Amino acid sequence: MDIIQNCEVTGFIKDGNRVTGVRTNRGTINAGKVALCAAGHSSVLAKLAGFDLPIQSHPLQALVSELHEMVHPTVVMSNHVHVYVSQAHKGELVMGAGIDSYNGYGQRGSFHVIEHQMAAAVELFPIFARAHLLRTWGGIVDTTMDASPIVGKSPVENMYVNCGWGTGGFKGTPGAGWSFAHTIANDEPHALNQPFSLERFVTGALIDEHGAAAVAH
Ligand SMILES: Cc1cc2nc3c(=O)[nH]c(=O)nc-3n(C[C@H](O)[C@H](O)[C@H](O)COP(=O)(O)OP(=O)(O)OC[C@H]3O[C@@H](n4cnc5c(N)ncnc54)[C@H](O)[C@@H]3O)c2cc1C
Incomplete structure (x- = not known):
């Protein structure tokens, strides 16, 4: 190949x-x-x-926090407040949620979606309120x-x-x-x-x- x-x-x-x-x-x-x-x-x-x-092609974003001690050895996902939170082996909290609602091929999403993800994560884990967001990124997902x-x-x-x-x-x-x-x-x-x-x-x-x-x- x-x-x-x-x-x-x-x-x-x-x-x-x-x-x-x-x-x-x-x-x-x-x-x-x-x-x-x-x-x-x-x-x-x-x-x-x-x-x-x-x-339909939509932007989808994910984000990570700065490094932390290992405190969260699993993935928690809530369809109620709409976020998932896991912790990578290096220590970053990895978070994401749903697609941006508009169609598009720009590989970046809207700020209010990030804000919503963070609010939902803090609702689930108030202890993460002081975690700093390190970076976000967006890709295009193909939905049926x-x-x-x-x-x-x-x-x-x-x-x-x-x-x-x-x-x-x-x-x-x-x-x-x-x-x-x-x-x-x-x-x-x-x-x-x-x-x-x-x-x-x-x-x-x-x-x-x-x-x-x-x-x-
Ligand atoms: C922010 C984000 C978070 C995600 N989180 C998860 C998750 O937690 N769990 C999960 O299961 N999935 C997740 N996904 C979805 C997952 O990333 C995709 O479904 C998966 O990567 C698609 O794999 P693929 O091999 O089909 O396509 P891709 O890996 O996207 O590969 C398609 C390739 O086609 C290439 N291409 C496009 N047009 C052309 C062209 N004209 N000529 C040549 N090459 C071209 C692109 O450059 C790309 O390299 C996430 C996606 C995003 C954006």
Whole structure:
């Protein structure tokens, strides 16, 4: 396997409805099969390939405090006040919550969301009120209407999609990678990811797992 860094996909080469290659800013790559897994930019790339994805892209922020003694050896998550708090091995408190509500590709979020996360964290743990916030960061998450990923075939022949992980794509990685590899190799979804097809947004067989999928950690 080759990982080519700083190489932007700018388009796809197709023979009729079959993908045969990828155009990049560093030249063309011919390919028998193409797997699309660009997270927050999945719908941008799908558009280049000629189809729409039912994805909304939103900013999501997380933040860490300065280093502290180890006092919090677990993850606590509250859907009531809406925050999660864990402590990294080095000692930073790691906190986050929900997405910024607007659509966008700017990798930064709104200040009031950070303020809300901090207020919720202090409501759960008043002892952390004196912890200083060290840094925040934001990324783009690809959300679907049933808060579940899309892992399967696309409307373009020999092109496969793995996206829609929203705020929970780390934790799904082993299962997603395995079932996606099976789908690409066999040109058919595995039984595990069969319900997570793109067609469910046409048939209406959505996955009612919002509470399980739409949360961090
Ligand atoms: C602040 C924040 C906190 C999060 N917290 C959690 C958490 O606690 N638990 C959890 O499970 N998940 C969490 N997530 C979600 C998780 O980070 C993502 O779901 C996961 O990283 C997606 O992995 P991926 O491999 O699908 O995509 P990515 O790791 O995003 O990789 C996609 C790649 O595609 C590249 N790309 C995009 N467009 C192009 C193009 N045109 N050409 C070439 N390359 C392109 C991007 O540069 C990127 O490298 C969080 C996300 C954010 C933003």
